[in-house]
Amino acid sequence: NAGVTQTPKFQVLKTGQSMTxxxxxxxxxxxxxxxxxxxxxxxRLIYYSASEGTTDKGEVPNGYNVSRLNKREFSLxxxxxxxxxxxxxFCASSAYPGTGELFFGEGSRLTVL
Amino acid sequence: AxxxxxxxxxxxxxxxxxxxxxxxxxxxVPPYLFWYVQYPNQGLQLLLKYTTGATLVKGINGFEAExxxxxxxxxxxxxxxxxxxxxxxxxxxxGGEGNKLVFGAGTILRVKS
Numbered sequence: 001n002a003g004v005t006q007t008p009k010f011q012v013l014k015t016g017q018s019m020t021x022x023x024x025x026x027x028x029x030x031x032x033x034x035x036x037x038x039x040x041x042x043x044r045l046i047y048y049s050a051s052e053g054t055t056d057k058g059e060v061p062n063g064y065n066v067s068r069l070n071k072r073e074f075s076l077x078x079x080x081x082x083x084x085x086x087x088x089x090f091c092a093s094s095a096y097p098g099t100g101e102l103f104f105g106e107g108s109r110l111t112v113l
Numbered sequence: 114a115x116x117x118x119x120x121x122x123x124x125x126x127x128x129x130x131x132x133x134x135x136x137x138x139x140x141x142v143p144p145y146l147f148w149y150v151q152y153p154n155q156g157l158q159l160l161l162k163y164t165t166g167a168t169l170v171k172g173i174n175g176f177e178a179e180x181x182x183x184x185x186x187x188x189x190x191x192x193x194x195x196x197x198x199x200x201x202x203x204x205x206x207x208g209g210e211g212n213k214l215v216f217g218a219g220t221i222l223r224v225k226s
């Protein structure tokens with residue numbers, strides 16, 4: 001029962017470095033999402049992919065890029081990390097967009113120094 | 114645009130007491146409403162959802178919520194708190210442009226013995 005798997009779980013970067021967060025789901029879901037969680041701000045949508053082959057910006061897309069590699073995988077890339085990107089990142093998936101029934105990974109804690 | 118306001122970033126109750134977590138929403142279309150729970154160092158998991166039909170919705174672990182359109186509210190309740198209920202709870206709404214899920218800032222529930 002893997003569900004949604006994110007890697008890595010922890011990462012420390014220096015300002016300006018790049019990295020990619022990986023996400024894979026084994027539930028045959030069509031839609032996938034990347035959120036960031038910051039204290040007192042809830043979860044904010046970075047990017048989402050309603051279906052394989054499509055990606056769209058969410059509420060806070062600046063500084064990020066995404067790739068929907070196939071139906072299972074959705075990666076998030078930070079090209080030049082900034083301290084403001086220190087956060088916990090969550091990948092989620094749903095059978096269809098807009099249903100609201102999201103299944104979340106366990107999160108990736110990123111610190112940018 | 115849709116939005117969610119959760120009243121009280123922290124709520125503390127005694128074990129066995131009533132739990133009431135407040136959520137008010139704003140939506141230009143009939144909303145879908147959700148409560149998610151997050152235990153420490155984990156992703157979010159769905160507690161319950163309202164889409165259409167009965168306005169009193171029952172979820173897992175004895176929680177329920179009532180959709181009140183006139184008050185634009187979707188408060189979460191549980192008659193008797195248990196120590197295992199200590200977690201962060203998020204209210205969320207979807208149904209607007211792009212059908213994206215919008216989260217509130219979260220309420221941390223503390224249960225005292």
